[in-house]
Amino acid sequence: VLLPIMRIFIRNKDKITYSGEVDSEGRPHGYGRWTDSHWHGEALEGWWEHGTPLGPFQARETGSGSGFVNIRMAYVQCRGDRPRDASFLPRAAPLEVGVVSAECSVSGFFFRDYPLIRFLNGN
Numbered sequence: 001v002l003l004p005i006m007r008i009f010i011r012n013k014d015k016i017t018y019s020g021e022v023d024s025e026g027r028p029h030g031y032g033r034w035t036d037s038h039w040h041g042e043a044l045e046g047w048w049e050h051g052t053p054l055g056p057f058q059a060r061e062t063g064s065g066s067g068f069v070n071i072r073m074a075y076v077q078c079r080g081d082r083p084r085d086a087s088f089l090p091r092a093a094p095l096e097v098g099v100v101s102a103e104c105s106v107s108g109f110f111f112r113d114y115p116l117i118r119f120l121n122g123n
Helices: 002-012
Strands: 017-022 027-035 044-050 052-061 067-079 091-107 116-122
Touching: 052 091
Parallel strands: none
Antiparallel strands: 017 027, 027 044, 044 052, 052 067, 067 091, 091 116
16 A cells, blocks of 8 residues: 555655755855745745855745845844833944845745844954
8 A cells, every 4th residue: 555655655755856066065155045845835035044045045945936135134122122122212222234135935835933133244
């Protein structure tokens, strides 16, 4: 009973490909395109850092067709309290500047964990 299912699975192997720049360990690094044919895989084209997509990039989930975009943004703040502790009169702090990578779902299914924000640097 498992043999026909196994044959279908073997014939329809999922394929992962990457074309682009790599680091000394062979991981995606720099600009490149990743394609994963699995239902939960994705096609992603953009900037990578040591195997991690860092952005900016555009991606589309293979099975659902849901689309994602990642951009980099600069931020500046001088607020001493964090958003959870924010009050009507904010506490002042030294000026802080930095860059974030923000990934957002832009089409298809709703993903409750988005947008994803990653702090790249700051003082």
